[in-house]
Amino acid sequence: xKKCCLCGVDTxxxxxxxxxxxxxxxxxxxxxxxxxxxxxxxESYAAIPGxxxxxxxIGLHIxxxxxxxxxxxxxxxxxxxxxLKSKELARVLGVSPSTLSRWENxxxxxxxxxxxxLRSIYISSAFERSDLLICDGLxxxxxxxxxxxxxxxxxxxxxxxxxxxxxxADEACFA
Numbered sequence: 661x662k663k664c665c666l667c668g669v670d671t672x673x674x675x676x677x678x679x680x681x682x683x684x685x686x687x688x689x690x691x692x693x694x695x696x697x698x699x700x701x702x703e704s705y706a707a708i709p710g711x712x713x714x715x716x717x718i719g720l721h722i723x724x725x726x727x728x729x730x731x732x733x734x735x736x737x738x739x740x741x742x743x744l745k746s747k748e749l750a751r752v753l754g755v756s757p758s759t760l761s762r763w764e765n766x767x768x769x770x771x772x773x774x775x776x777x778l779r780s781i782y783i784s785s786a787f788e789r790s791d792l793l794i795c796d797g798l799x800x801x802x803x804x805x806x807x808x809x810x811x812x813x814x815x816x817x818x819x820x821x822x823x824x825x826x827x828x829a830d831e832a833c834f835a
Contacts, residue, residue: 664698665705671696679706684718685733685740715741716786723779730775732766738782739764753777 662671674695681688690708697704708714719741722734730738739749739760750760753774762768770778 662696666703667701669700671698723782732764736764
């Protein structure tokens with residue numbers, strides 16, 4: 661028997677009830693999860709196996725299966741699962757922190773291009789973190805690009821030697 665973390669009384673096991681995974685910040689119901697409820701104080705909690713994988717599955721579901729523009733709570737969930745602070749994600753996306761805040765608070769709707777960019781970054785990051793790719797990462801790439809860039813004159817030609825693309829371990833994800 662598990663003890664209640666608040667009052668120390670033996671908890672009851674709750675079966676055959678969906679667990680509302682409010683901790684995600686989304687409307688997610690989990691089935692087949694062992695839940696415990698204290699008969700004394702009413703405190704309840706659940707034992708969720710593979711929490712990291714669960715969050716990744718939810719994030720991929722949002723990015724791949726939801727067809728409408730991302731909702732504020734979905735943007736916040738994706739940011740948190742990426743392990744980024746608001747300012748960091750704003751920099752990655754090339755927007756101001758106040759713009760990201762308005763998206764997350766529902767004061768402004770995310771635009772089509774930024775919606776697609778955030779989904780792409782999340783999906784790419786999910787595959788990188790699953791060891792399917794071994795590279796520095798898309799998030800780090802975007803962090804390196806300044807939010808506001810001046811137009812500069814660059815040469816059109818790109819000059820490379822074989823050793824640059826054959827021996828560069830950082831670019832293994834493109835192999």
